[in-house]
Amino acid sequence: MALTVADVLAQSQVESVMDELDADLVGLAPVKARIRDIAALLVIDKLRANLGLQSQAPSLHMNFTGNPGTGKTTVAMRMAQILHRLGYVRKGHVVSVTRDDLVGQYIGHTAPKTKEVLKRAMGGVLFIDEAYYLYRPENERDYGQEAIEILLQVMENQRDDLVVILAGYKDRMDTFFQSNPGLSSRVAHHLDFPDYSGAELLSISDKMLGTMNYGFGAGAREAFDEYLSLRLAQPHFANARSVRNALDRARLRQASRLFAQRDRPLTRDDLTTLLPADIRASRVFAAAASSPS
Amino acid sequence: MMTNTGNRVTQGQFSFLPDLTDAQITAQIEYALKQGFAVSVEYTDDPHPRNTYWEMYGNPMFDLKDPAGILLEINACRKTYPSHYIRVMAFDSARGWETPRMSYLVNRPKVEPGFALERQEVEGRSIRYTTRSYAANKPENERY
Numbered sequence: 001m002a003l004t005v006a007d008v009l010a011q012s013q014v015e016s017v018m019d020e021l022d023a024d025l026v027g028l029a030p031v032k033a034r035i036r037d038i039a040a041l042l043v044i045d046k047l048r049a050n051l052g053l054q055s056q057a058p059s060l061h062m063n064f065t066g067n068p069g070t071g072k073t074t075v076a077m078r079m080a081q082i083l084h085r086l087g088y089v090r091k092g093h094v095v096s097v098t099r100d101d102l103v104g105q106y107i108g109h110t111a112p113k114t115k116e117v118l119k120r121a122m123g124g125v126l127f128i129d130e131a132y133y134l135y136r137p138e139n140e141r142d143y144g145q146e147a148i149e150i151l152l153q154v155m156e157n158q159r160d161d162l163v164v165i166l167a168g169y170k171d172r173m174d175t176f177f178q179s180n181p182g183l184s185s186r187v188a189h190h191l192d193f194p195d196y197s198g199a200e201l202l203s204i205s206d207k208m209l210g211t212m213n214y215g216f217g218a219g220a221r222e223a224f225d226e227y228l229s230l231r232l233a234q235p236h237f238a239n240a241r242s243v244r245n246a247l248d249r250a251r252l253r254q255a256s257r258l259f260a261q262r263d264r265p266l267t268r269d270d271l272t273t274l275l276p277a278d279i280r281a282s283r284v285f286a287a288a289a290s291s292p293s
Numbered sequence: 294m295m296t297n298t299g300n301r302v303t304q305g306q307f308s309f310l311p312d313l314t315d316a317q318i319t320a321q322i323e324y325a326l327k328q329g330f331a332v333s334v335e336y337t338d339d340p341h342p343r344n345t346y347w348e349m350y351g352n353p354m355f356d357l358k359d360p361a362g363i364l365l366e367i368n369a370c371r372k373t374y375p376s377h378y379i380r381v382m383a384f385d386s387a388r389g390w391e392t393p394r395m396s397y398l399v400n401r402p403k404v405e406p407g408f409a410l411e412r413q414e415v416e417g418r419s420i421r422y423t424t425r426s427y428a429a430n431k432p433e434n435e436r437y
Contacts, residue, residue: 123359
């Protein structure tokens with residue numbers, strides 16, 4: 001009896017995973033599309049298995065590139081959860097490392113250090129942040145290359161046990177891959193994290209305030225929207241991280257405002273609402289006012 | 294009546310069963326990790342049952358979540374010492390236990406020569422007994 005996709009979906013957690021993903025992460029269209037593809041492959045694999053057609057699990061090593069604050073680390077953490085619920089990784093924990101955790105300080109130190117990290121990460125996801133620091137061609141006493149060799153071997157031979165996610169800025173990751181063709185061929189999924197638009201940043205700020213038990217008061221949301229459009233025009237904008245910093249500063253101003261009213265009993269509403277004044281006190285508005293473009 | 298054809302050393306768990314497959318070893322390690330035991334790999338070529346001085350192969354692995362990493366160590370140990378006895382131990386550090394809770398052999402030499410019973414006559418024609426492994430006739434690392 002041939003099953004339909006709907007039958008398989010009803011039995012597994014795939015749909016709830018996809019719905020959660022859509023709800024929790026704002027924007028990130030290419031990432032969501034790729035995850036949807038992986039989930040679809042899982043469903044089709046199950047249908048094939050019903051007919052006795054065996055298939056190999058796909059290579060799941062990934063490379064996340066993008067500007068700061070676009071959600072690379074956040075998605076890597078979620079990816080472990082998602083892959084675990086889809087059944088591609090066994091335990092779903094994330095081991096997050098940088099170069100220092102893999103490379104040793106003296107001869108013979110690197111291999112055991114890297115192997116220990118890899119053993120800890122088996123059954124889950126190994127997330128290597130700023131992966132390009134592993135490769136230092138100008139310093140011949142650098143042991144980063146050894147760590148890369150061990151990684152390559154495990155990424156190929158223990159594909160079913162471990163998923164490696166590399167992350168970093170796009171231009172430097174491109175250079176890194178050019179000098180390590182073995183690594184580049186083992187990574188099947190190169191995902192670019194685009195910068196967020198103004199509307200996406202606003203909805204991210206709504207989510208952040210929600211988790212922190214704050215809310216925008218009347219007019220505050222529009223004020224923040226204005227703030228974002230002014231701030232986007234300025235350099236060094238770090239997407240979601242800048243939004244978080246801006247909201248933290250707004251919280252500081254709210255706290256100072258309430259602190260000044262010593263004898264007023266503060267209700268729950270007072271304590272959780274950010275007023276437009278808390279946002280408009282930002283230097284960004286002052287700078288815009290003083291230099292009309 | 295107990296039979297042990299082939300002189301297989303019967304130390305630790307599962308020693309009367311046929312050799313464990315990798316899948317079975319994975320299942321046992323999975324159990325140990327779930328209980329929070331620290332798993333370690335040890336080897337020796339002295340099979341005497343009172344030999345507690347097995348060599349450690351690497352450090353005990355107490356922070357692993359998945360048996361695949363430990364199986365990696367076991368296979369590396371098998372490749373390095375193909376004709377030694379290799380065992381996997383699981384240590385429970387909970388208060389009140391603080392003891393190895395599991396211990397089973399995962400590798401044996403191809404031929405195990407077995408044990409001899411040595412008798413020593415003492416005063417009054419009393420006899421003291423001890424066992425001695427035939428393998429111990431040769432020096433270390435040349436036994437199998």
